[in-house]
Amino acid sequence: MGMSRKWASRMTLPRLTLTLLGGVCVGAPAHSADTTADARADGNAPTKLQPFQAGYLWYWHGAPIAYSQVNLQHQADDRWLYSSTTRPRGIGRLYPMRPDLQSLMRITPDQVLPQHFKVTGSGRGHDSDVTFNWQTSRATGLYEGVPIDEPITPGTQDDLSVQIAMLTKLLAGEMPDRLMEIDKDGVREYDYVREGEEQLSTALGPVEAVIYASHHPGSPRTTRFWCAPSLGYIPLQVQQWIERHGQSAVEWTMKIRSLSHAP
Numbered sequence: 001m002g003m004s005r006k007w008a009s010r011m012t013l014p015r016l017t018l019t020l021l022g023g024v025c026v027g028a029p030a031h032s033a034d035t036t037a038d039a040r041a042d043g044n045a046p047t048k049l050q051p052f053q054a055g056y057l058w059y060w061h062g063a064p065i066a067y068s069q070v071n072l073q074h075q076a077d078d079r080w081l082y083s084s085t086t087r088p089r090g091i092g093r094l095y096p097m098r099p100d101l102q103s104l105m106r107i108t109p110d111q112v113l114p115q116h117f118k119v120t121g122s123g124r125g126h127d128s129d130v131t132f133n134w135q136t137s138r139a140t141g142l143y144e145g146v147p148i149d150e151p152i153t154p155g156t157q158d159d160l161s162v163q164i165a166m167l168t169k170l171l172a173g174e175m176p177d178r179l180m181e182i183d184k185d186g187v188r189e190y191d192y193v194r195e196g197e198e199q200l201s202t203a204l205g206p207v208e209a210v211i212y213a214s215h216h217p218g219s220p221r222t223t224r225f226w227c228a229p230s231l232g233y234i235p236l237q238v239q240q241w242i243e244r245h246g247q248s249a250v251e252w253t254m255k256i257r258s259l260s261h262a263p
């Protein structure tokens with residue numbers, strides 16, 4: 001999942017490859033689809049955030065480009081670590097980047113507070129190492145190769161914690177109508193709307209999903225998420241749509257291949 005709305009607003013094939021090769025999610029799935037399909041067979045949908053591992057296959061204009069894996073781990077007290085690794089497939093092998101991402105965050109009953117965001121292996125122009133100091137309300141460090149020292153307010157997220165902020169709101173029965181994400185040029189806002197429901201055919205079997213759309217005002221691109229309430233709202237599919245000359249078309253698609261929840 002793992003997909004940041006920020007890069008969704010300015011995606012090209014090289015940048016998509018860079019993002020996929022570390023922006024969300026790797027290698028082989030930890031569990032087979034047959035095993036994970038029954039993870040919530042009892043019908044008891046989770047009501048709070050749980051550790052999980054998910055694998056996704058990415059497509060660019062229908063061609064496989066990368067395989068990704070995300071891993072959410074609960075550490076001590078209210079601290080959680082969310083990490084992603086991605087490796088290329090198909091035409092994605094044309095690009096040399098192999099970045100890994102991780103976000104350390106505090107998750108309280110009221111909010112998600114990123115503490116440290118790090119990207120390695122993406123090259124000098126794209127690596128990041130950002131510290132969020134909530135006592136001084138500033139984010140400092142390096143973001144995509146650019147030094148930053150920016151003011152932050154509660155609700156500001158990094159490229160990974162924004163995904164968990166979305167999940168926690170949905171699990172709490174709230175609609176994430178707007179989320180903020182840090183950038184090297186400041187903080188960008190993304191609007192969210194619910195667009196409907198659909199039973200999606202997946203590697204886990206048929207799953208009921210709710211469709212949410214995310215959009216940065218002024219961008220021609222919209223990102224849609226098919227989230228499964230029965231699986232804790234973890235996205236089953238994500239698509240980026242672009243509008244040109246009054247017509248919309250899919251640029252890329254991410255489809256879930258495996259999912260496991262920690263006991």
